[in-house]
Amino acid sequence: MYKLFLPLVCLLFPLAMQAQTVVTGKVTDARKKPLAGVNISLVGSYDGATSAKDGSFSFTTSEKGERLITATLAGFASIEVKTDLSSSAPLLLVLKETVNELKMVTISAGSFEASDEKKNTVLKPLDIVTTAGANADIVSALKTLPGAQQVGEKEGLFVRGGTGYETQTFIDGMLVRNPFSSGMPDFAARGRFSPFLFKGTTFSSGGYSAQYGQGLSSALVLESIDLPERSSYTVGLGSVGPSVGIDKLSKDKKKGYGFEMDYTNLWPYFKIMKQKQEPVVAPEYLNASGNYRIKTSKNGMLKIFVMGTAGRFGFKGESLEYPGSKEEFRLNNQFVYTNVSWKESLGNGWKIQLGTSYSTNRDRITMDTLGKQPEPTRIKTRQDLSQFRAMLSKNLGKFSVLRLGSEYQYGTEASKFNNLEADFVDSYTASFAEADVYITPRFVGRLGTRYEYSSLLRSPNIAPRASLAYKLDAKSQVALAYGEFYQKPEPQYLRFDHNLGYMRATHYIASYQHISQFRVFRTEVFYKQYHDLIKTVPSYNNNGKGYAKGAELFWRDKKLIKNADYWISYSWLDTKRDHLNFPYEVQPDFAAEHTATLVYKHFIPDWMLNLGATYTFATGRPYYNPNRPQSEFMTDRTRNLNTLGINVNYLTTVGKAFTVFVFTMSNVIGNEQQYGWRYSSDKMRRSMVGPMAPRFFYLGMFMSFGIDRRQEMIDRQ
Amino acid sequence: MKSILAYLLFFAVATANAQDRYQAAMKQQVSLLDSASTFNPASLNALSNTFERIANAEQTQWLPYYYAAYCLVNEAFMTQDKTKVDPISDKAALLAEKAVALKGEDSELSCLLSLIAVSRIAVDPMTRGARFGTESAELLEKAKTQNPENPRVYLLQGQNLMFTPEAFGGSKSKGKELLNVALQKFTAFKPESDIAPRWGEVYTKELLKMP
Numbered sequence: 001m002y003k004l005f006l007p008l009v010c011l012l013f014p015l016a017m018q019a020q021t022v023v024t025g026k027v028t029d030a031r032k033k034p035l036a037g038v039n040i041s042l043v044g045s046y047d048g049a050t051s052a053k054d055g056s057f058s059f060t061t062s063e064k065g066e067r068l069i070t071a072t073l074a075g076f077a078s079i080e081v082k083t084d085l086s087s088s089a090p091l092l093l094v095l096k097e098t099v100n101e102l103k104m105v106t107i108s109a110g111s112f113e114a115s116d117e118k119k120n121t122v123l124k125p126l127d128i129v130t131t132a133g134a135n136a137d138i139v140s141a142l143k144t145l146p147g148a149q150q151v152g153e154k155e156g157l158f159v160r161g162g163t164g165y166e167t168q169t170f171i172d173g174m175l176v177r178n179p180f181s182s183g184m185p186d187f188a189a190r191g192r193f194s195p196f197l198f199k200g201t202t203f204s205s206g207g208y209s210a211q212y213g214q215g216l217s218s219a220l221v222l223e224s225i226d227l228p229e230r231s232s233y234t235v236g237l238g239s240v241g242p243s244v245g246i247d248k249l250s251k252d253k254k255k256g257y258g259f260e261m262d263y264t265n266l267w268p269y270f271k272i273m274k275q276k277q278e279p280v281v282a283p284e285y286l287n288a289s290g291n292y293r294i295k296t297s298k299n300g301m302l303k304i305f306v307m308g309t310a311g312r313f314g315f316k317g318e319s320l321e322y323p324g325s326k327e328e329f330r331l332n333n334q335f336v337y338t339n340v341s342w343k344e345s346l347g348n349g350w351k352i353q354l355g356t357s358y359s360t361n362r363d364r365i366t367m368d369t370l371g372k373q374p375e376p377t378r379i380k381t382r383q384d385l386s387q388f389r390a391m392l393s394k395n396l397g398k399f400s401v402l403r404l405g406s407e408y409q410y411g412t413e414a415s416k417f418n419n420l421e422a423d424f425v426d427s428y429t430a431s432f433a434e435a436d437v438y439i440t441p442r443f444v445g446r447l448g449t450r451y452e453y454s455s456l457l458r459s460p461n462i463a464p465r466a467s468l469a470y471k472l473d474a475k476s477q478v479a480l481a482y483g484e485f486y487q488k489p490e491p492q493y494l495r496f497d498h499n500l501g502y503m504r505a506t507h508y509i510a511s512y513q514h515i516s517q518f519r520v521f522r523t524e525v526f527y528k529q530y531h532d533l534i535k536t537v538p539s540y541n542n543n544g545k546g547y548a549k550g551a552e553l554f555w556r557d558k559k560l561i562k563n564a565d566y567w568i569s570y571s572w573l574d575t576k577r578d579h580l581n582f583p584y585e586v587q588p589d590f591a592a593e594h595t596a597t598l599v600y601k602h603f604i605p606d607w608m609l610n611l612g613a614t615y616t617f618a619t620g621r622p623y624y625n626p627n628r629p630q631s632e633f634m635t636d637r638t639r640n641l642n643t644l645g646i647n648v649n650y651l652t653t654v655g656k657a658f659t660v661f662v663f664t665m666s667n668v669i670g671n672e673q674q675y676g677w678r679y680s681s682d683k684m685r686r687s688m689v690g691p692m693a694p695r696f697f698y699l700g701m702f703m704s705f706g707i708d709r710r711q712e713m714i715d716r717q
Numbered sequence: 718m719k720s721i722l723a724y725l726l727f728f729a730v731a732t733a734n735a736q737d738r739y740q741a742a743m744k745q746q747v748s749l750l751d752s753a754s755t756f757n758p759a760s761l762n763a764l765s766n767t768f769e770r771i772a773n774a775e776q777t778q779w780l781p782y783y784y785a786a787y788c789l790v791n792e793a794f795m796t797q798d799k800t801k802v803d804p805i806s807d808k809a810a811l812l813a814e815k816a817v818a819l820k821g822e823d824s825e826l827s828c829l830l831s832l833i834a835v836s837r838i839a840v841d842p843m844t845r846g847a848r849f850g851t852e853s854a855e856l857l858e859k860a861k862t863q864n865p866e867n868p869r870v871y872l873l874q875g876q877n878l879m880f881t882p883e884a885f886g887g888s889k890s891k892g893k894e895l896l897n898v899a900l901q902k903f904t905a906f907k908p909e910s911d912i913a914p915r916w917g918e919v920y921t922k923e924l925l926k927m928p
């Protein structure tokens with residue numbers, strides 16, 4: 001016995017010292033799907049393994065007894081299990097997925113969001129501004145998205161059967177009055193704000209948050225950028241004028257200021273390229289803006305933004321009323337906008353956002369039929385708006401959030417039409433409460449309500465809103481939205497009749513979207529009911545009504561063609577309304593039944609060339625022909641709209657400066673674009689409403705120092 | 718007295734053993750980095766996990782965190798599915814920050830952070846190029862001031878220049894000039910220990926061979 005024992009001990013002793021235990025097992029997620037790449041480790045030692053594709057792992061260790069084993073994988077909650085190493089039973093480890101932004105459902109019905117910060121968005125801010133034919137006008141770019149109408153003769157976004165007035169623009173939560181340049185009658189004007197002031201753009205074509213009010217159809221929500229990445233300087237020279245810019249960031253990266261100025265004069269261009277109307281005062285604009293931003297604490301930020309523009313132009317053209325005579329239109333405009341906002345975390349999940357803004361807009365317009373008896377028409381208008389806004393938000397649990405806010409706006413309007421004066425003042429207050437409630441990470445509801453009171457209309461309203469969204473799988477989700485929206489009548493009616501009430505619209509939206517790495521598919525159907533629209537016949541009243549319904553598609557693909565990105569939008573719209581002087585419900589002149597857009601962008605890396613094209617199609621819109629009987633009101637249609645805009649950018653360096661040469665051209669094919677027809681008061685003559693010239697082109701060179709801002713320069717054009 | 722001495726002796730031996738164990742383990746894992754067979758996403762991920770386990774067991778050594786992050790950033794560069802790049806780079810950044818917390822500001826760590834910035838560009842070059850390209854360049858400038866003799870600074874600067882299109886300020890010839898500087902620095906460079914960062918020389922030569 002002893003003899004046998006000794007060699008055994010001798011044999012076993014070294015083994016016992018080094019006894020290696022083999023630990024094996026498998027890692028899966030909660031649904032028993034194997035997980036690869038999980039780091040399994042024995043706490044306090046180097047021993048461990050990484051799980052294979054089938055979730056299995058195995059490692060040897062010289063440790064013994066009861067030990068802690070941990071398993072970690074990004075996107076999953078780490079686990080720790082106590083295990084007896086002497087047991088040879090395989091370990092079964094189950095990891096639970098942690099919920100992150102990518103896996104969560106988002107509220108999407110009715111809105112297109114462009115943001116760099118949030119993932120899962122359909123567009124990036126750059127996508128909006130690199131669109132050919134948009135000429136870096138936010139609103140022009142948004143017209144390539146479904147829901148927007150191709151209205152070229154009036155400014156504004158015409159969304160889902162709504163007028164341009166029914167879309168409101170908000171910067172950092174605050175309403176912007178006069179977001180468009182003052183323009184000529186029958187010609188759309190550009191938006192006043194450069195897309196590069198904003199890091200986030202949300203184009204909501206309906207059912208939007210209770211945070212915003214006074215837009216019957218749509219809200220354009222812009223969020224200004226924080227600090228720049230680093231300091232830079234830019235200089236530009238284009239065929240319509242020069243520009244300079246400074247963007248400065250302090251050394252500690254806590255403060256930044258910027259200044260920009262540009263001057264535009266279209267006189268030389270119009271001398272070369274014949275326009276429908278002859279310029280008598282050079283179209284000339286001077287824009288300047290400045291900003292100051294400072295981090296007031298880790299999460300606190302104060303932003304001050306000031307901008308001013310001055311512009312003037314005058315045109316002379318054939319008179320419709322007096323054949324053979326000339327009609328002249330002159331305009332002088334000044335606009336100032338300031339915005340101060342501050343945000344801070346208050347601790348305990350509470351956040352505060354305060355904002356104030358002031359804007360003033362002055363127009364002086366003269367309309368004259370040259371050499372004719374009637375005195376020239378002189379119009380002077382001035383609009384001022386001051387406002388304050390406060391919003392508190394509180395995180396509820398992990399993802400849900402509650403928002404409470406109040407705003408106050410004091411707006412005045414003074415207008416003088418020859419010797420006729422019409423002024424009004426409105427103080428408007430609103431409060432809202434809204435909660436995004438995540439029932440599960442895949443199912444979210446947004447419930448909110450808004451209370452508004454206008455001193456001019458002397459009445460309050462309550463607007464409830466609700467959205468639901470459910471995530472079907474990692475890439476697709478369905479959503480529903482409902483909301484009541486109120487808006488004050490347009491100033492031109494309020495000016496003369498202070499007894500009008502709110503207009504109202506009720507929205508119902510259903511949507512489906514599928515977003516993967518390179519592809520986006522979205523479809524929405526909606527129904528919108530209009531109540532209490534303004535009618536001007538027989539006298540001003542709120543008896544108008546109408547509806548809009550339709551279906552929209554959006555498809556974007558970045559994979560099919562190498563170095564190319566394209567998207568297609570299609571909207572079908574069925575709308576009728578009885579408003580203003582309409583005798584009964586008809587399709588209004590700003591609505592087309594079918595609208596489609598194709599945006600294509602191609603980059604040729606070897607030549608450093610960016611090519612872009614935007615093709616737009618819309619079926620003819622109704623126009624009013626006074627020679628028809630009332631039973632055929634608005635039955636005429638304009639020609640279908642077909643336009644193609646292109647842009648070409650060449651990127652290079654000149655010395656130390658990043659330089660880009662830009663060429664853009666609108667309506668390359670030169671198709672006639674009919675926006676409508678205007679009739680003389682004796683119904684004998686008519687003139688077509690259309691663009692000033694069939695095409696517009698632009699050539700420019702931009703240099704940036706310090707940081708490569710060429711992309712931005714391209715986009716500004 | 719004797720027992721204290723014995724205790725101290727035992728402790729010294731134990732620490733020496735622990736040190737040996739750490740050195741041995743690190744040496745073995747670092748040598749894997751030189752093997753071509755390791756340079757695929759799955760192996761790099763496994764290697765990063767191993768370094769992380771060593772880091773978690775040691776808690777005072779910055780190099781395991783450094784290597785864990787270095788393996789991940791290489792995995793990020795090799796990952797085809799661009800939606801997966803950000804989570805990998807995020808984790809690499811987290812590990813690199815742990816290394817910074819232990820070691821303090823360091824030329825090698827600045828180089829690593831610069832690589833992490835570059836890895837994020839591939840997700841969306843159009844919108845991210847300017848931002849992360851600038852961040853990467855700034856980090857390399859910082860790395861240069863921290864240690865002008867670190868050859869990896871010139872390697873990464875040269876590489877960035879070579880792969881930046883000329884119109885964006887890149888240049889093949891200027892890139893190669895820097896790579897030649899890197900090569901000179903590599904011959905003079907003495908790693909602090911046999912497990913300290915020393916990668917890049919072979920890669921520099923490969924880059925220089927490119928047309």
